[in-house]
Amino acid sequence: MLHARLSDWFDDAARDLPWRLPSRTPWGVLVSEFMLQQTPVSRVLPVWEDWMSRWPTPADLAAEPAGEALRHWGRLGYPRRAVRLHAAATAVVVRHGGQVPGSHDELLALPGVGTYTAAAVAAFAFGRRETVVDTNIRRVHARLVDGAALPAPSLTAAEMNRAATLLPDDAGSSVRWNAAVMELGALVCTARTPACEQCPVLDLCAWVAAGRPAPTYVPRGQSWAGTDRQVRGAIMHVLRHADAPVPRPLIHDRPVDLAFGAPAALEKLHALNAPPEQLERALAGLLTDGLAEETPNGVQLPA
Template structure:
């Protein structure tokens, strides 16, 4: 365990720390389109949904195409669900696409048809959870909400708690720490959220932190404690052979080829090349198809010569 005396307490975090991290961000933060002052709250909401569990490099081209095609919530709300799913492409977790469209529909039906600035109203939108509501309120409307993602939690864990990694899931103690670390000034607090997130993404990374580039390395409790090993062993998320991989292969067929005979799925998913050497058993295919149907990502048609599966709408 790290020596608590070496860890700066929340009360001891000074304006110097805030100035350093925010200054680093001003000099080294990535030039991303959703950070442009001209980006609309809708563009920021779209980016936050897309960035969930998906790296920036994969999101950038899809976000750009979406904003050109659907620059307002009403534009997306009017689109057939099949087109929305196709446009989502290979970002993964395609339920996010339908939830984003449901949020767009709710916004379009509201007075003014604009993304709400109120945190509570944001939280009430379909598919918008606590993190996304706080992030949109902060980054789109300048409200000093406490924004806590994995990158921010990791920086806080090392800088203040002296641990290599945050807890496996967000805890009340981590949220309290994040609140304590927020600058008092409204504008500075919003920059702080973005800056710490960027620091975790670019410098204070999970596997190979670049401490030599960190603007607050001398204040880091983890470094002061000798950079101890994580208090648990992280496990990567499996992919090969999982239902997620099989679902992804089925969705790719539906996006690229249109309706697919249900009986042909075992052969077509294998021929697609998206499963590698994995050969799903009938039970796994049936389970994945049932899940896609339940999630509204696919529709079964039994009115033709043979049952087929297609995208909805």
């Protein structure tokens, strides 16, 4: 009953996302999974479409410098994902003849691909029976089966075992189940304001039956304003829009040199009023992480 109801609901409620279309490619699914990590669909869609137009195959991306992946990552955040995706594309070309592999183990061996991403790509790109567990699925399982408002702060072995137990035996049904539960968590069984009245399995929900008990902990959101992460992001914004290496003094000083093609980005960076030591710390982190490189003429995206 549970599986049938969610499958029927998914037929009507599923969002029309390009990486779900019959015309999708394994590469398109892999790109979407990298981009969707900790990032909402609304922000990913335009960037994904740009990437797939610009680099429709792994070989297309691998032929470009890693800096181009960073440039077109835009403001998705966590730009190391762009560098890792570029490395994954290169590995696909070198190890697999340019074709994204379909097995969990081969996917897991690609740079930047973890257990979740390997399972998701194997399932959604290749139709394999895999236990896919993301944040949305964890939350739905916690409420529906355990009666808890939220899953544990970190993924547990018990959660993975429960997800494996709930997975249908048939490969096609298992893929649909994973997608349906994920969609229910994204659209209905949300973290802060679940729309229980719209839930197709409301009468089967252990959390509702228990009176919707409050969470046992309060999730901590990541601060942004004034942090090194904000300053790093602002510097990356400058580097993405610059058409030449950016001298270190220009990162610190307010006068904007229009020759660098990034006046608006520089203004935004300077408007943060970050102290010099924070600017240097943020820049040093970008250099260490391989998200920027220093040349005799200044700082730029990696070549």
